[in-house]
Amino acid sequence: MSTQVTSSRHQAGLTALYLGIFAMVWFSVPAAEQPLRALLVVGSLAALLTAVLGGMLSARTRGTSGGPRNRATDRRYLLIVIVEFVAAGLGAAVLVAAGWSAYVPVLVCLIVGLHFFPLAPLLADPLLRPLGVALCVVAAAGLVVGLASAVSAGLVIGTGAGVLLLGYAVQSLVRAHRPV
Incomplete structure (x- = not known):
């Protein structure tokens, strides 16, 4: 197996691990x-299984990527994630202080969606852009539904973001196991 294929499989495993965990959180x-509660539990369990499979794939292919890690890429990745967490945390604190805690999931989903745009070129995964767009659409839908109906924004966001992240994690595992 070539080092490029192994590296790609390792990255797919990490993607499935991380997005599986976050899908479980959103559910x-x-x-x-x-x-619906039962379906969310089933989604959480599917996300957990996906994360475990991703972790196993990542562990099996660790260290076989053929070259040293790119420290500049690692630093940029870490910076993007730190900015994401700080923006989400500060934004959530502002919303809670303003008495709008029901809209914290909207803000967090929007920030998560936006963070995939700088990650797409960094991780050489252009499919992260449509995922980012879809998460931003879910955030907008959650806001509109939360403002215009008795359905909570969190229900729309948790379900929508969970499905999108789980779907992406699963397709990442499928892509990793396709013949080259």
């Missing part, structure tokens, strides 16, 4: 009645 955000 746990909304408070929902049955039968």
